[in-house]
Structure formats: structure tokens, C-alpha cells
Amino acid sequence: MSYFLRVELILFFKKTDFQLFNPNTFTCPSFKHKKDYELLKQIYTLTPVLIRRDIHSDEIIYNPWNIQFLRMFDMANDSRFFLTFEKLNELKASPIIINAKGGIWKDKENNKFYPLYEGKMIWTYNHRFNSSEFAEIGKKRKATSIETQSEDYKNPNFFIKPLYWISDKDFKNKISEINYTKKWFIVFRAVTGSSNLRTFVSSIVPKTPVGNTLITVLTNLEPEKLCCLIANFNSIIFDYVVRQKITTTYLNYFLVEQFPVFPPEYYSKELLDLIVPKVLKLNYNSTDLQEFANDLGYYGTPFKWDLQKKAKKQAKLDAIYAHLYKIRREDLIYIIDSFKVLRSQEFSEYDEFKTKRLILEAYDKLKDLINIVN
Numbered sequence: 001m002s003y004f005l006r007v008e009l010i011l012f013f014k015k016t017d018f019q020l021f022n023p024n025t026f027t028c029p030s031f032k033h034k035k036d037y038e039l040l041k042q043i044y045t046l047t048p049v050l051i052r053r054d055i056h057s058d059e060i061i062y063n064p065w066n067i068q069f070l071r072m073f074d075m076a077n078d079s080r081f082f083l084t085f086e087k088l089n090e091l092k093a094s095p096i097i098i099n100a101k102g103g104i105w106k107d108k109e110n111n112k113f114y115p116l117y118e119g120k121m122i123w124t125y126n127h128r129f130n131s132s133e134f135a136e137i138g139k140k141r142k143a144t145s146i147e148t149q150s151e152d153y154k155n156p157n158f159f160i161k162p163l164y165w166i167s168d169k170d171f172k173n174k175i176s177e178i179n180y181t182k183k184w185f186i187v188f189r190a191v192t193g194s195s196n197l198r199t200f201v202s203s204i205v206p207k208t209p210v211g212n213t214l215i216t217v218l219t220n221l222e223p224e225k226l227c228c229l230i231a232n233f234n235s236i237i238f239d240y241v242v243r244q245k246i247t248t249t250y251l252n253y254f255l256v257e258q259f260p261v262f263p264p265e266y267y268s269k270e271l272l273d274l275i276v277p278k279v280l281k282l283n284y285n286s287t288d289l290q291e292f293a294n295d296l297g298y299y300g301t302p303f304k305w306d307l308q309k310k311a312k313k314q315a316k317l318d319a320i321y322a323h324l325y326k327i328r329r330e331d332l333i334y335i336i337d338s339f340k341v342l343r344s345q346e347f348s349e350y351d352e353f354k355t356k357r358l359i360l361e362a363y364d365k366l367k368d369l370i371n372i373v374n
Contacts, residue, residue, distance in 0.1 A: 017041065020041065020045065021040065021041075021044055021245075021258070022258050023049060023052055023055070024049070024051075024052065024053040024055065024058075024257060025254060025258070029244065029245060031244060035334065036244050039240075039327075039331060039334075040241060040244055043241060043260050043325050043327075044260050046260075046325065046326055047261065048064075048261070048263060049062075049257065049258045049259065049260060049261070050065070050256060050257050050258070050259055050260075050261040051257035051258075052257075053257070064264055064265065065219050065221060065229060065264060066221060067217055067218065067219050068218040068219070069216070069217060069218070069253050069256070070175075070178065070210075070215070070216040070218055071212050072175070072209060072210040072212070072216055073116060073174065073210065073211050073212065074211075074212050075211050075212055081166050081170045081174075082116065082163075082165075082166065083113060083164060083165045084134075084163070084164060088105050088113060088165060091107050092107060092108060093111075094106070094107075096112075097159070097287075100157060102115055102158075102159035102160045102161035102162060103159035103288060105165060111167065111168060111169075112167070112168040113165040113168070114165060114166055114167075114171050114208045114209050115160070115161075115162040115164075115208055115209070116162050116163070116164040116165060116208075116209045116210070117160075117162065117187070117205055117209065117210045117214055118132070118162070118163070118211045118213050118214060119189040119190060119201075119213030119214050120132070120145055120213070122187065122189065122201065122202075122203040122205065122214070123198075123201060124198060124201055124202065124203065124234045124314070125204075125230075125314065127160070127203045127204060127283075128148050128152070128153065128158065128285075128286060129147075129148060130145045130146060130147055130148065130160065131146040131148065131160045131161040131162070132144065132146065132160075132161065132162055132163045133146060133161065134163065143163055150305075153285065153305040154304065154305045156301065156302040157286070157287055158286065159288055166209040171208075171209050174209070179220070180218050182207070182220070182223070182291070182295065183206070183207045183291035183292075184204055184206055184207055184289060184291055185204070185205050185206075185207060185210065185216050185217070185218075186202065186216070186217040186226060186230055186233075187202065187204075187205050187215060187217065188200060188202040188203075188214070188215055188217065188251065188256075189201040189213065189214060189215075189251070190213050190215050190251050191213055191249055191250060191251075192246065192249060192250070192251055193246075193249050196341065197339075197341050197342050197345065198239055198339075198342070199239050199242045199243045199246065200233060200234070200239050200251070200259075202230055202233040202234050203230075204230065204283045204292055206291070207291070215256075217229075221264055223296050224272050224276050224296065225267060227272075227276045227279035227280065227296070228262070228264070228267050228271070228275050228276070228279075229261070229264075230279060230283075231275050231279050231317050231320075231321070232261055233261075234314070234317070235318050235320075235321035236318045236322075236335065236336065236339070236355075236359065237318070237321050237322055237325045237327060237332075237335060238261075239339075240335045240338060241259060241260060242259060245258070260325075274320060275317065275320065276296065278313045278314075278317055279317070280293060280296050280298060280303075281303045281313060282310055282313055282314060282317075284302050284303055285303055285304070285305050286302055287302060289302070290302075311354070311355070311358060312358060315355065315358035315362045316362045316366070318359045318362070319360075319363040319365075319366050320362075322335075323363070323366060329360070329363065329364075332363060333360070336353075336359060336360075337356070339355075
């Protein structure tokens with residue numbers, strides 16, 4: 001961005017914009033284009049921030065989701081709790097699901113060992129994105145990622161293999177003081193970048209240890225409403241907003257608190273009926289999320305992994321949130337086109353910007369329905 005354009009944008013700001021965009025810190029956002037400023041102003045005018053603090057005391061004065069962020073296991077300071085694959089073998093432990101390399105293990109005394117999740121292991125609506133292992137390089141051990149293959153995704157008993165496991169005892173000690181009743185977590189990647197494929201990456205994971213490259217979102221609100229929270233987090237409009245707001249590669253709490261998120265009371269029964277089934281089907285593809293499905297009243301087997309169906313469901317959720325954020329069609333096109341890495345990847349793979357087509361198709365079909373809901 002040129003110096004003169006930056007000056008023009010700063011002069012265009014009003015004093016109230018600082019409070020609108022960053023009500024907890026009153027810091028100045030930086031935009032590349034005036035169009036981005038206008039879109040974010042529209043979004044923030046319509047939508048409250050996730051958590052509001054008193055500017056003087058820093059006390060929380062608005063937290064409708066009753067959220068507490070948890071940085072559970074530090075990858076450096078808590079390494080004494082970490083058990084490798086080799087250590088589990090020494091303990092004569094084995095997976096609770098026969099032939100599974102990942103997931104929960106137990107020894108002959110029925111002591112359980114839980115997989116330690118890290119940021120690289122998840123993607124949007126996908127907690128089985130990458131496994132990890134150590135590759136021997138000279139005298140050093142280097143961790144490498146192993147991308148999950150299509151056939152693995154189709155196996156509901158396939159679980160990612162982590163670098164480390166943590167004993168049931170150490171896991172329970174770590175979370176003993178938190179007031180959390182569910183047997184699954186909402187998490188998001190802590191490390192990111194505005195030029196990545198996606199910037200805010202969130203998923204449901206089983207109730208298992210989580211490393212500091214993932215942030216755990218704790219709240220005891222009803223599961224149906226939390227489906228809406230994760231759908232909001234993973235929407236392309238929300239991701240666009242996050243891209244405009246971040247200046248570092250780490251999603252600090254104070255940044256996340258000031259992102260625009262619809263409160264739980266916003267969701268009517270009609271909206272819940274639109275959103276919840278899609279989030280359930282997008283997430284529940286493996287048996288380790290059975291508790292999540294059960295909490296939503298679904299007791300059947302995991303839904304089959306189907307990339308085409310998943311892409312359409314996610315596009316419908318993106319379209320729903322585009323309508324909820326009251327984004328006009330021409331502005332939605334502008335927002336989607338700003339995801340240049342995604343566009344390049346999809347043209348390479350499909351000879352088209354597939355995500356754009358699917359979202360716009362869903363947006364057009366949902367227009368009347370969303371107007372009725374609102």
C-alpha cells in the first residue's frame with residue numbers, strides 16, 4: 001500500500017471507528033483498500049464483538065457465549081508430560097481401537113493415554129487433517145506432517161497419529177480446575193497469517209490434551225448454539241474480517257475477543273434448523289466424536305466422508321453467514337476474490353474457483369429464506 005493511500009485511509013477514519021473496530025483496546029486497524037474499511041464498518045455496526053471489556057479496568061462487561069480461552073499444554077514447558085510412540089510401546093500399551101495408530105491407547109492396567117493435538121492437525125470442520133511423526137535426520141529428530149489420505153478419511157476408526165500422548169492422570173490434573181462438562185472441545189489454530197489459504201481455522205476435537213498451537217474455547221452453552229459459534233468462526237466472511245484485523249502470525253486473545261460474532265440469542269429455531277444439521281454432518285465423520293453427535297441428539301453411525309457433499313454444505317453455511325452479515329452479492333464476490341491463494345489452488349485443481357461458484361449458488365437460493373428468518 002502506498003504512503004499516500006495509507007494517509008488517505010487514516011484521514012477517512014472517524015474517532016468513533018477506533019471504538020467500533022477495537023472497543024477493548026482503541027487501537028487503529030490498517031486497511032489496504034477503502035473498500036475493506038467500508039465493509040468492516042458495515043459488519044461491525046451490525047454485529048457485536050465476541051467479548052467486550054471495560055477500557056479502563058479491563059474487566060469483562062459482555063461475554064454472551066460465556067467463553068473462557070484455555071492454553072492447555074505448553075509444548076516446551078510441559079514436555080515432561082509427553083510420551084512418544086516408542087514410550088507407549090515400552091509400556092506395552094496398545095490402541096483401544098484395534099490396528100489404529102492414533103487415538104487413545106491403554107496399557108494392561110487400563111491406564112489411558114490421550115493424543116496431544118497440535119495446530120497442524122486440524123482444518124475447518126476437520127480434526128483429522130494431519131498426523132505427525134519423527135523423521136531421523138543425522139543426530140536430530142525432526143517432526144514431519146503426514147497428510148491424511150482420502151481412504152483414511154473414509155474409515156470412521158481412523159484417528160490422527162500425534163507426536164505425543166499424555167496420561168489420563170496428567171490430563172485430568174491439567175483441566176481439573178476448569179468448569180467444563182462436555183466431552184469435546186472447540187479449538188482454533190493459534191498460528192496463522194493473512195496470506196494463508198484460510199486465516200481462522202477452527203474445528204471440533206474429542207476431549208483430549210491440546211498443545212499451545214491450538215486454543216481451546218470453553219463454554220457450557222447448549223451444543224446446538226455452539227454449532228452456530230463454530231459455523232460463524234469458519235465462515236468465509238468471518239475469515240475475511242480476521243484477515244483485515246491481524247498484523248502478526250499469532251491470534252492473541254485480545255484480537256479474538258474483538259472479532260464480530262453473532263451472540264447466541266441471535267439464533268432463532270429456524271436458523272438453528274438451517275445450521276446445526278450441516279455442522280453435525282461436517283464434523284461427525286469418525287467415531288471419536290460420538291459424544292459430540294450424541295449431545296446433538298444423533299445416535300447413528302458417523303457420516304461418510306464425501307468431499308463433494310462437504311464442500312456444498314460448507315458453501316451453504318458461508319452463504320447463510322453472508323446473508324446474516326447483510327453482505328450484498330457484489331460485495332460477497334469482492335470478499336471471495338480476496339482469497340487469492342485459495343483461488344489459485346482451486347483453478348489448479350478444478351480449472352475454476354469452485355468455492356466461489358458454490359457459495360454464490362447457495363447465496364442466491366437462500367436469499368428469500370434468510371429474509372423470512374430475519
